[in-house]
Amino acid sequence: QKEVEQDPGPLSVPEGAIVSLNCTYSNSAFQYFMWYRQYSRKGPELLMYTYSSGNKEDGRFTAQVDKSSKYISLFIRDSQPSDSATYLCAMSLSNTGNQFYFGTGTSLTVIP
Amino acid sequence: EAQVTQNPRYLITVTGKKLTVTCSQNMNHEYMSWYRQDPGLGLRQIYYSMNVEVTDKGDVPEGYKVSRKEKRNFPLILESPSPNQTSLYFCASSQLTGTGRYEQYFGPGTRLTVT
Numbered sequence: 001q002k003e004v005e006q007d008p009g010p011l012s013v014p015e016g017a018i019v020s021l022n023c024t025y026s027n028s029a030f031q032y033f034m035w036y037r038q039y040s041r042k043g044p045e046l047l048m049y050t051y052s053s054g055n056k057e058d059g060r061f062t063a064q065v066d067k068s069s070k071y072i073s074l075f076i077r078d079s080q081p082s083d084s085a086t087y088l089c090a091m092s093l094s095n096t097g098n099q100f101y102f103g104t105g106t107s108l109t110v111i112p
Numbered sequence: 113e114a115q116v117t118q119n120p121r122y123l124i125t126v127t128g129k130k131l132t133v134t135c136s137q138n139m140n141h142e143y144m145s146w147y148r149q150d151p152g153l154g155l156r157q158i159y160y161s162m163n164v165e166v167t168d169k170g171d172v173p174e175g176y177k178v179s180r181k182e183k184r185n186f187p188l189i190l191e192s193p194s195p196n197q198t199s200l201y202f203c204a205s206s207q208l209t210g211t212g213r214y215e216q217y218f219g220p221g222t223r224l225t226v227t
Contacts, residue, residue: 008152032213043116043202043218044155051213088155092214098143098162099170100216104154 003027006089006103015112019076023089023103026070030091030101033065035074038086038105047087048074079110114139116219118203124225125193133188133222135203143206143214144186145170146178148199149221155202161186193226200224 006023013019021035032051036044048063050056050072056063062075072091076083089103116137125131137144145160147170157170161180175197177189186205190197203219 004154006154041221043204043220044216045218046215049213049215090155098145098160098168099157100145102147102155104152 003101004089004091004103007106008104010107010109012109012111013079015079015081015110017079017110019074019079019083019108019110021074021076021087021089021106021108023072024070025072025091025101027091027093027101028067028070029093031094032092033063033072034090034092034100035061035063036088036090036102038088040085044088081110081112084109114217116203116205116217118201118219118222120222121220122223124227126227127194128192131190131193131224133190133201133203133224135186135188135219136184137186137203137205137217138184139205139207139217140183141205141207141217142183144180145204145206145216146176146186146188147202147204148172148197149202150199158188158201193224195226198224198226 004025035048037047038044053067060077064073086105088105090100119134146158147155156172159178161167201222204216206214206216
């Protein structure tokens with residue numbers, strides 16, 4: 001079983017829709033949860049960073065962590081064509097800056 | 113501009129021919145990592161480094177070597193490449209921020225094909 005599971009999609013939505021992306025994980029010791037966005041032919045860029053359970057909002061993006069269910073989500077409101085990318089979830093055991101575990105990524109296309 | 117650079121961006125080589133992929137960061141970050149990205153498997157960490165002369169294995173270190181002789185550089189060495197090392201490789205660096213989190217910055221990637 002992989003440490004982090006993520007539905008690869010692809011996911012296709014109309015512009016303006018609310019997008020929900022999810023990951024599940026098996027290791028209850030994970031404490032730090034991240035979402036990265038990766039455009040085609042580019043490296044991943046950090047989008048959201050959350051510690052432990054709860055919600056975090058940044059503009060149109062909301063990250064949720066439910067440690068009891070080992071489940072994290074990223075919501076994108078009012079999706080735009082520029083949001084079309086692959087979204088990767090990532091987790092780490094502690095805030096030591098060295099080991100991160102990534103999901104396989106979900107490919108999202110927002111249709112104008 | 114703060115960035116992580118990798119060279120080369122594209123490389124086609126033959127089995128057994130030693131190669132090095134360079135990685136350099138200009139942010140004075142302590143932590144650096146190498147990942148490979150494969151379809152259906154996502155990003156997997158190969159090696160990481162906590163500082164100069166301090167390196168450790170990630171999840172998939174077999175067939176790879178690294179060195180960290182200078183803080184800014186973290187080259188990835190394939191002594192005897194094999195076709196199963198055909199992949200997209202990313203270098204990343206990170207540092208503890210003022211908000212108490214480690215933000216990883218990724219390079220643009222190196223697409224390696226081993227025939």
